[in-house]
Amino acid sequence: MSATTLSRARPAPATTRWSRRAAGALAFAALIELLSRTGVADPAFLPPATEIVGRAVTLVSDSAFRGHALTSLLAWAMGLGLAALIAVPLGLLLGSVPIIDAATRSIVEFLRPIPSVALIPLVALVIGTGLQLRVTLVVYASLWPILYNTMYGLRGVDPLAKESLRSYGFGPLAVLLRVSLPSSAPFITTGFRLAAGVALILTVSTEIVAGRGEGMGVFIFFAGIAMPARMTDILAGVFWVGLFGVVVNALLVAAERRAFRWHHARLGEPG
Amino acid sequence: GGATTATAPPAAPAAGGLEKTQLKIATLPAIDSAAIYVAIDQGLFEKEGLDVTAQVVQASPEAIPMMLNGEIDAMFGNYVSMFQAHDKGSLKVRILAEGSRASPDSLSIMALPDSPIKTAKDLEGKTINVNVLHNFQELALAQVLKANNVDPATIKYVQVTFQNIMPSWTGGQIDAAYLGEPMVTAATASMGARKILDPASGPAAEFPISGYVSTQEWYDKNPKVAAAFQRAIHNAGKLMENNREVVAKVLPNFTQIDAATAATVTFPYFSSNDNPVRLQRVADWMLEAKWLGKAIEVESLMSPTTSG
Amino acid sequence: MRRGGVRTAAFRWLVLIVLVLVWETATRVSGSAFFPPPSAIVARMHAMWFSGPPATLFLTDSAIGNILPSLGRMAAGFAGGAIAGVVLGLALGLSARAYDYLDGVLQFLRAVPPPALVTVFLVLFGFGFRMQLAFIVFSIVWPVLLNTADGARSVEPLHLQTCQVFRLSRAERLRRVVLPSTLPKMFAGLRLALSLSLIVMVFSELLPGTTNGIGFQITDAYSTFDLPAMWAAIVLLGVLGYLLNEVFLIVERRVLGWHHAAQQLIT
Amino acid sequence: MLEIDNLSHVYGGGSPNAHHAIEGLNLSVAAGELLCIVGPSGCGKSTLLRSIAGLITPTGGQIKVEGNVVRQTPDNLAVVFQDYSRSLFPWMSVADNVALPLRRRNMDKRRRREAALEALDSVGLAGAERKYPFQLSGGMQQRVAIARALAYRPTLMLMDEPFGSVDAQTREDLEDLVLKVRGHHQMTIVLITHDIDESVYVGDRVVVLSKAPAHVVGDLKVHLPGPRDQISTREHPDFVHLRAEVGRLVRGHATV
Amino acid sequence: MLEIDNLSHVYGGGSPNAHHAIEGLNLSVAAGELLCIVGPSGCGKSTLLRSIAGLITPTGGQIKVEGNVVRQTPDNLAVVFQDYSRSLFPWMSVADNVALPLRRRNMDKRRRREAALEALDSVGLAGAERKYPFQLSGGMQQRVAIARALAYRPTLMLMDEPFGSVDAQTREDLEDLVLKVRGHHQMTIVLITHDIDESVYVGDRVVVLSKAPAHVVGDLKVHLPGPRDQISTREHPDFVHLRAEVGRLVRGHATV
Numbered sequence A: 001m002s003a004t005t006l007s008r009a010r011p012a013p014a015t016t017r018w019s020r021r022a023a024g025a026l027a028f029a030a031l032i033e034l035l036s037r038t039g040v041a042d043p044a045f046l047p048p049a050t051e052i053v054g055r056a057v058t059l060v061s062d063s064a065f066r067g068h069a070l071t072s073l074l075a076w077a078m079g080l081g082l083a084a085l086i087a088v089p090l091g092l093l094l095g096s097v098p099i100i101d102a103a104t105r106s107i108v109e110f111l112r113p114i115p116s117v118a119l120i121p122l123v124a125l126v127i128g129t130g131l132q133l134r135v136t137l138v139v140y141a142s143l144w145p146i147l148y149n150t151m152y153g154l155r156g157v158d159p160l161a162k163e164s165l166r167s168y169g170f171g172p173l174a175v176l177l178r179v180s181l182p183s184s185a186p187f188i189t190t191g192f193r194l195a196a197g198v199a200l201i202l203t204v205s206t207e208i209v210a211g212r213g214e215g216m217g218v219f220i221f222f223a224g225i226a227m228p229a230r231m232t233d234i235l236a237g238v239f240w241v242g243l244f245g246v247v248v249n250a251l252l253v254a255a256e257r258r259a260f261r262w263h264h265a266r267l268g269e270p271g
Numbered sequence B: 001g002g003a004t005t006a007t008a009p010p011a012a013p014a015a016g017g018l019e020k021t022q023l024k025i026a027t028l029p030a031i032d033s034a035a036i037y038v039a040i041d042q043g044l045f046e047k048e049g050l051d052v053t054a055q056v057v058q059a060s061p062e063a064i065p066m067m068l069n070g071e072i073d074a075m076f077g078n079y080v081s082m083f084q085a086h087d088k089g090s091l092k093v094r095i096l097a098e099g100s101r102a103s104p105d106s107l108s109i110m111a112l113p114d115s116p117i118k119t120a121k122d123l124e125g126k127t128i129n130v131n132v133l134h135n136f137q138e139l140a141l142a143q144v145l146k147a148n149n150v151d152p153a154t155i156k157y158v159q160v161t162f163q164n165i166m167p168s169w170t171g172g173q174i175d176a177a178y179l180g181e182p183m184v185t186a187a188t189a190s191m192g193a194r195k196i197l198d199p200a201s202g203p204a205a206e207f208p209i210s211g212y213v214s215t216q217e218w219y220d221k222n223p224k225v226a227a228a229f230q231r232a233i234h235n236a237g238k239l240m241e242n243n244r245e246v247v248a249k250v251l252p253n254f255t256q257i258d259a260a261t262a263a264t265v266t267f268p269y270f271s272s273n274d275n276p277v278r279l280q281r282v283a284d285w286m287l288e289a290k291w292l293g294k295a296i297e298v299e300s301l302m303s304p305t306t307s308g
Numbered sequence C: 001m002r003r004g005g006v007r008t009a010a011f012r013w014l015v016l017i018v019l020v021l022v023w024e025t026a027t028r029v030s031g032s033a034f035f036p037p038p039s040a041i042v043a044r045m046h047a048m049w050f051s052g053p054p055a056t057l058f059l060t061d062s063a064i065g066n067i068l069p070s071l072g073r074m075a076a077g078f079a080g081g082a083i084a085g086v087v088l089g090l091a092l093g094l095s096a097r098a099y100d101y102l103d104g105v106l107q108f109l110r111a112v113p114p115p116a117l118v119t120v121f122l123v124l125f126g127f128g129f130r131m132q133l134a135f136i137v138f139s140i141v142w143p144v145l146l147n148t149a150d151g152a153r154s155v156e157p158l159h160l161q162t163c164q165v166f167r168l169s170r171a172e173r174l175r176r177v178v179l180p181s182t183l184p185k186m187f188a189g190l191r192l193a194l195s196l197s198l199i200v201m202v203f204s205e206l207l208p209g210t211t212n213g214i215g216f217q218i219t220d221a222y223s224t225f226d227l228p229a230m231w232a233a234i235v236l237l238g239v240l241g242y243l244l245n246e247v248f249l250i251v252e253r254r255v256l257g258w259h260h261a262a263q264q265l266i267t
Numbered sequence D, E: 001m002l003e004i005d006n007l008s009h010v011y012g013g014g015s016p017n018a019h020h021a022i023e024g025l026n027l028s029v030a031a032g033e034l035l036c037i038v039g040p041s042g043c044g045k046s047t048l049l050r051s052i053a054g055l056i057t058p059t060g061g062q063i064k065v066e067g068n069v070v071r072q073t074p075d076n077l078a079v080v081f082q083d084y085s086r087s088l089f090p091w092m093s094v095a096d097n098v099a100l101p102l103r104r105r106n107m108d109k110r111r112r113r114e115a116a117l118e119a120l121d122s123v124g125l126a127g128a129e130r131k132y133p134f135q136l137s138g139g140m141q142q143r144v145a146i147a148r149a150l151a152y153r154p155t156l157m158l159m160d161e162p163f164g165s166v167d168a169q170t171r172e173d174l175e176d177l178v179l180k181v182r183g184h185h186q187m188t189i190v191l192i193t194h195d196i197d198e199s200v201y202v203g204d205r206v207v208v209l210s211k212a213p214a215h216v217v218g219d220l221k222v223h224l225p226g227p228r229d230q231i232s233t234r235e236h237p238d239f240v241h242l243r244a245e246v247g248r249l250v251r252g253h254a255t256v
Ligand SMILES: Nc1ncnc2c1ncn2[C@@H]1O[C@H](COP(=O)(O)OP(=O)(O)OP(=O)(O)O)[C@@H](O)[C@H]1O
Pocket: D134, D135, D136, D137, D138, D139, D140, D165, D166, D167, E011, E012, E019, E021, E039, E040, E041, E042, E043, E044, E045, E046, E047, E048, E082, E212
């Protein structure tokens, strides 16, 4: 970090930034390769990175694997979408009407730490297994980051900006939608990015426990119960999940930069 | 076989009287589930006028809600879990047909070649893995240990999922491994692991593990289907008794066992009849271990059409 | 404002009581063994954990042997995750270079489902506490990290320029300016991480080799179909989550007092 | 139009460092009047303005706008805040910032935009409509805030040091703009300023506040021949006299 | 002390709405001089100041402070930002805000606090040290920013419309304070103001900038008998003359 970095030195050119990213990824892969090849970690349980990636590439032509991936993708997208549809309005409500926040807080905080494993049988009993179970659990888990970032985002809104609109006779709802929401939108999207990751994890994890034969989690589960366990398959699956996470994040960041140009430009970041 | 061997009635002539013909049964991705796949493969259900679909689930607790809300008709599950659920009142079970029993060498307590554990006595105070705590593995082993003058209470059980048994074992986190097939074969062949004890020997020989179970409610509604289903499973059991090939053929359909391994593993026994006496043993041991709140009379949970 | 506080508290309790009553009635009417009434759950909780001798504050052996280790794991995991998240988040938010190098890998790791990596954790960390800790930290670090990075990136530019003009040392800028202005967002992340740490604590107790803990009791209850015990553990987690959150809010109100006052928030 | 009766406001009431910003302040403003308020820094002028706008609830006394007690923000009100840069919305272009309040006016999109451009033009910001607030200089941002208030055509306009950040020439032009707008549209204006000359030049009346807690220490009617213009009005003997008078009142109660 | 050579700055370079804020600006300031800069709103004064402070890298030309080309922020520099309220740290009390930069000065905690209190006192804020910025009025916040810069005792002080939000009396006091401080401590000051009288009253030299893109259109030495005081200096014929001169220069290039 140079002395001027804290006040945001001019960003490095895009090529430099991408090569740095590649360098980071390569270093990480090299670390795994090294751990495995030197035997620090038993290669039977942590195969070298080259093998994992090689297997991941060949998996693409496996139609069964593609089917698993598609199933998971569907559950992920539905869960995340629903979570956002529920959490943003709810966050706006709880973040702007203190009495509702206070009244519901005990319930919300009570419900939140319940782990999905404990919920699986109960949810399965009430709404059945399959896609709806996965989607429900994904919604349940990825709701919180969006909800909390919305609530905390609202608190960071400049009170003078709100007063400005109020002084023109706009009601609380208009102030909420026209000032608080746009002003906290960048932080809400950070919550959404968090949720996207959580949703991915929950999709696959639920499938590992209760996938009913379909999804990336099931692929991973089956590789695990083989004898000996197909660690390369497991980690190749993990590789694709992780890579998907990276791509989704990159797309969201790009979308953020477009949508919140005002935010990033003011902060002196590359637009 | 036991003293009161239950014999199946002759095959029903037609599907005419069946309450329903389409069945969905939850199974596990383990060799024990083979009978239903053989029955499908060999057209035994068809013969009974049934169209059966097997739905693989990852663990039997997952299937219970499915059964309760009608997504499936019956499930393949281990008796210990089923009896516990029955005891706790979460589920009124009905055993449609027996499934698998432990055969010699299909379960094994094993030690690594350089381990100091040589005999059953050496197991005292040691840490052993189980798939799920408080389940049939512990139940059977306790009986065998007692028969070998080892106090079962000294054993420390840790729950280790299937794929993590090997790293935990070689990493020294468990002293001896409680393995089932196909791991027994693989561990013997690839690691030179030594067998210390067969948990399915002596008092626990032919220990019943899993069976096909529905709810009492379902059974009351579909008695004829239940009987037909039972016949098909028992016929499959008979077919499998001396014929490894029919089993090996279906294994890749629902397990992760390849053909080469399938040729060498030890299969469990697939029951071709129902026997309340041997099943009662499981319930009695569970009561003894205080896993049940009250005694269960197993025969009352079994299908009367074929027992006795 | 004080009167408002009392009113809110009363309202809050009212809502809670009504909900519990509805729950009790609904479960009694349905009579499903999967959904025992709250009274039965509480009775079970009492029997399982809170009927001990006065010497141990009425905790039973089961409570001491399961709840305390769980809380220990959770606390250690939360502390580790919070520290790692804050440090990495600040680095990522402040240094474009660190961001470039680490972004890809961290985004990758963030999307990876920990249950798929249990074996890898096992070979890297071995059985028991170390693995559980690594598991918890790895799972909860992300909200702290991302929110902190976001906060550090959106420090008021004029604040940074003021620092630069007065040539404050890097440590001072960090401690006196960047950190305080990042705190509000960091706290959003920490609050998420707190209850996440309870959840992941449960997951970590499903890991190979665990022999105690609330999560262990949940799976044990689940696999033996002891539904009241499972519900007891769920309710215990809920209560713990609620209490931890209240403590968290007290801390937050102290640390972010300036923020709430300046934003004219009534809390 | 505006009646303020025995107003007082205490910040942080109850706590040991409570601050009495306003105490026993009485004031009334007729419809169409342009009232200038001057007073030492920190005396309570902005507090008074916020109270009139219904943004804070004063701890004592009463404010009536058009006969109604102010509880919420009165209708048809516009405020130019002292901290203008924070009152602009960073996510909107300058034109959108100005056009936003017009949504209350039943105008379609095109007419809103036209009105915004016209207002921007009148404050000398023609051509800046596409920029974002952070791309403007301080004085330009201040003028955007003024344009926003002007475009809204309020019946009561509150301005808190609205010309503090612009150059002398622009300031004079804006002063004249306010005078012109006031003449065309029936508008009551309360304008806080530190520039004594300005208060006399634009005001129909100048009210001088004491140092904190603020109350009225001087209330001068400005009788200057209209129409006012920057050169002759400022040379007028009455102007020179009034200005000295206001100056004396302010100085008598300054803080330093 | 300060040499600016052919400076130019373009915002948003390359893009179609690039803005030329400064073009070909030359200026040099001697050590100990107090230079006032006036110019129309939006011409580029703040941009110039930021360039001197090393906060933005100008797109052309060069700035030297004490002979060194400015790449980073020069040592011993203080800035009073135009957007003063945003430059204060909301999580710190007023005293802490003022004392913070003194950490660079090798002072122990007590001495830092003393220096901060003294500076606050000198801007008329004695007693406000425990408050938080949001509890202050606009003018008080501005004075905190001034106190912070003064307490730091820089060798080069850049002030961007530092007295815009305070009342006339306080403004005069602050002007005199700046004059006094400049005399006591060897300090070079560059002060941006819109008040032409002020520029002549406090400045040793007044530089007038053109409208955007900014360049120097007038550079006047102020020879007024010292020590200056608010009454006699402002009556001095040279003052009146200079003020008219500056006014003419500014008006010739106003934007509106
Ligand atoms: N970040 C930016 N991006 C684009 N344009 C900018 C930016 N900052 C300033 N400008 C433009 O540069 C010009 C000069 O701005 P600057 O702030 O230097 O003016 P100024 O002389 O200080 O004006 P004022 O007296 O109103 O404060 C203005 O026209 C403004 O629109």
